[in-house]
Amino acid sequence: MRTAAAIAALSALLAVFPFLATAPWVMTIALFTLMYAALASAWNLVGGYAGYPSLGHAAFFGLGAYTEALWFNHHGIGAGLTPFAVLPLVGLAVAAAGLPVAWIAMRTRADVFAIVTITLLFVAQTLAYNLRGITHGAQGVAMPVPDFAPATFERPFYYAMLALLVLALLLSHAVLRSRLGLALLAIRADEDKARGVGVPVGTAKLGAFALSVGITGMAGGVWAYYLSFIYPQFAVDPLVTVAMVLMVFLGGRGTLWGPVLGAFIVAPAQQYLAYQYGASQLYLLGYAALLVLVMLVLPRGVLPTLGDRYRSRQRRARTLRADVGTGVSADTGGDIAADVAGEQP
Amino acid sequence: MHETIQAVILGLLTGGVYALMASGQTLIFGVLKVVNLAQGALVILAAYLSSSLFDAFGIDPFLTVLLVAPAMFLLGTAVQWCLLRPLHRSDAPQLSLLVTFAVALGIEGVLTLVYKSDYRSIQPGYVNRSWTVAGYQVGEVRLAACLLSLATLGALALLLGRTRFGRAVRATVQNPTAARLLGVESGRVAALGFGLGAATAAAAGAVYGMVYSFNPGSHYDLISRLLSIVVLGGLGSLGGTVIAALAMGVVSALVGALVSPVWSDFSFFVVLLAVLLVRPGGLFGARLRGAL
Numbered sequence: 001m002r003t004a005a006a007i008a009a010l011s012a013l014l015a016v017f018p019f020l021a022t023a024p025w026v027m028t029i030a031l032f033t034l035m036y037a038a039l040a041s042a043w044n045l046v047g048g049y050a051g052y053p054s055l056g057h058a059a060f061f062g063l064g065a066y067t068e069a070l071w072f073n074h075h076g077i078g079a080g081l082t083p084f085a086v087l088p089l090v091g092l093a094v095a096a097a098g099l100p101v102a103w104i105a106m107r108t109r110a111d112v113f114a115i116v117t118i119t120l121l122f123v124a125q126t127l128a129y130n131l132r133g134i135t136h137g138a139q140g141v142a143m144p145v146p147d148f149a150p151a152t153f154e155r156p157f158y159y160a161m162l163a164l165l166v167l168a169l170l171l172s173h174a175v176l177r178s179r180l181g182l183a184l185l186a187i188r189a190d191e192d193k194a195r196g197v198g199v200p201v202g203t204a205k206l207g208a209f210a211l212s213v214g215i216t217g218m219a220g221g222v223w224a225y226y227l228s229f230i231y232p233q234f235a236v237d238p239l240v241t242v243a244m245v246l247m248v249f250l251g252g253r254g255t256l257w258g259p260v261l262g263a264f265i266v267a268p269a270q271q272y273l274a275y276q277y278g279a280s281q282l283y284l285l286g287y288a289a290l291l292v293l294v295m296l297v298l299p300r301g302v303l304p305t306l307g308d309r310y311r312s313r314q315r316r317a318r319t320l321r322a323d324v325g326t327g328v329s330a331d332t333g334g335d336i337a338a339d340v341a342g343e344q345p
Numbered sequence: 346m347h348e349t350i351q352a353v354i355l356g357l358l359t360g361g362v363y364a365l366m367a368s369g370q371t372l373i374f375g376v377l378k379v380v381n382l383a384q385g386a387l388v389i390l391a392a393y394l395s396s397s398l399f400d401a402f403g404i405d406p407f408l409t410v411l412l413v414a415p416a417m418f419l420l421g422t423a424v425q426w427c428l429l430r431p432l433h434r435s436d437a438p439q440l441s442l443l444v445t446f447a448v449a450l451g452i453e454g455v456l457t458l459v460y461k462s463d464y465r466s467i468q469p470g471y472v473n474r475s476w477t478v479a480g481y482q483v484g485e486v487r488l489a490a491c492l493l494s495l496a497t498l499g500a501l502a503l504l505l506g507r508t509r510f511g512r513a514v515r516a517t518v519q520n521p522t523a524a525r526l527l528g529v530e531s532g533r534v535a536a537l538g539f540g541l542g543a544a545t546a547a548a549a550g551a552v553y554g555m556v557y558s559f560n561p562g563s564h565y566d567l568i569s570r571l572l573s574i575v576v577l578g579g580l581g582s583l584g585g586t587v588i589a590a591l592a593m594g595v596v597s598a599l600v601g602a603l604v605s606p607v608w609s610d611f612s613f614f615v616v617l618l619a620v621l622l623v624r625p626g627g628l629f630g631a632r633l634r635g636a637l
Binding site: 282284287 | 436
């Protein structure tokens with residue numbers, strides 16, 4: 001209940017934002033931040049909850065972008081809001097395309113899953129370059145430029161990204177409260193044991209994967225319409241995958257808010273630096289250094305680490321209070337129970 | 346027919362080079378149980394180093410291996426010791442995978458800064474010479490590369506099979522806990538194993554740079570091929586890796602010659618999916634542990 005309220009509060013806050021900050025460059029940064037928050041939350045469903053690190057999500061982002069772009073390639077100038085209306089279909093199509101690959105890739109262990117997905121990324125990029133009849137290869141695909149008012153041009157895209165983020169959060173929340181969520185957490189803890197006690201591991205993994213790549217594909221669709229021109233090297237970009245992984249690990253994988261926090265830290269910084277210095281060669285180094293740093297120093301991410309700090313401080317305060325009040329040491333048992341309850345996501 | 350046999354010859358020679366690259370990968374997986382996503386980037390890094398040495402001092406690319414290999418060995422050891430060893434035990438498998446990915450990106454980033462992203466290749470005078478044997482072309486560089494690969498693989502096999510260090514490595518591969526109980530310093534073995542795997546990338550890089558043109562982003566292409574080979578060979582089996590590399594070399598050369606060069610890249614992915622579908626353990630992966 002509290003989580004649902006928090007999601008509602010955050011989305012209300014973000015919905016008001018375009019009226020507070022109107023400068024186009026701020027809106028652009030905000031739009032990409034929301035996109036990455038949605039992407040990271042989507043990645044978290046598979047990489048965080050189920051513990052299957054996908055390195056190929058950029059392939060599905062690109063697939064969504066191409067599906068959207070090709071759909072509207074032949075329409076006249078100014079397709080207006082229609083391209084947003086077809087996004088659910090784009091999501092479904094991407095999820096359907098992802099299922100067979102996931103079915104094969106998830107038969108074995110997480111290592112092999114990572115191998116197949118990173119290979120898939122490369123294959124998707126090569127396909128985008130070489131299926132010239134469909135994708136026009138390196139020339140790219142154009143979409144109609146929408147006839148939105150220039151002053152508020154970013155707004156529809158911003159709200160579309162916001163809707164995707166809210167969708168991703170609500171889905172994650174619903175998944176966590178359902179049997180699917182339990183199954184995913186059991187898979188992450190010990191897949192063999194989970195299968196042994198009758199958890200439908202295959203279905204759970206596939207379900208999470210389909211949801212995850214569906215959202216990723218829809219984000220790709222909005223992105224394509226916003227740029228109105230897509231090229232293979234940007235539509236299927238390994239950096240998108242890296243950004244998702246980095247944001248999830250920075251914020252805290254397997255938590256609802258971790259990926260959002262990670263995206264809100266990394267994406268604005270990256271966009272701002274790009275505006276100020278435009279040194280895109282430095283992205284890679286920055287991402288790589290930050291990723292290694294997070295793995296070594298904060299392997300569980302910011303949110304879980306801060307949560308632990310907070311809880312242990314609270315416990316110490318309570319122990320002190322109890323000591324002062326009764327003169328005997330406190331009820332450690334109750335605290336441990338509270339901690340265990342607090343560990344539940 | 347002539348075309349087919351020519352493709353098979355080319356494929357076997359290319360496969361020899363793949364075997365060298367993938368054997369480093371397999372060694373690292375065997376010792377650390379980590380899929381090293383940086384192996385492709387290490388090969389590309391070595392290719393750039395060889396290329397620079399050749400351009401600056403005119404050192405023959407095959408001889409640069411002697412200089413590059415120790416550097417790569419140190420780099421590999423450092424990566425294991427500084428980045429992989431300190432990882433938290435409970436999450437180590439997933440985290441190490443991503444750390445090696447980060448290392449790959451870091452190498453790509455540095456190479457892009459230093460060399461820009463233009464394609465280049467190593468061009469010694471003999472790079473395009475070839476012998477004609479019974480009507481079939483055999484490129485000198487490819488043949489020498491294949492021989493170098495075989496020599497390196499042989500040296501690796503001797504090192505693993507005949508030395509004390511090799512015995513420690515094999516013990517660690519088979520059962521890390523038992524090896525540690527018997528006095529193997531598993532930390533050191535892991536670091537040296539990673540270094541050794543990286544050192545094979547030095548030889549592979551020099552050869553790769555002569556046969557293909559490359560840029561800092563080439564490692565994605567390379568790593569997908571290497572990983573397909575490693576999965577086909579059964580993760581962790583050195584013999585399986587060599588056979589898988591030769592097989593994939595031939596398959597992709599055949600597809601390239603008979604269908605189209607574009608689709609030869611896909612043969613790797615198709616074979617990878619087919620293997621996972623039919624034999625998830627790979628061709629020789631019945632014994633996942635102890636196959637080195």
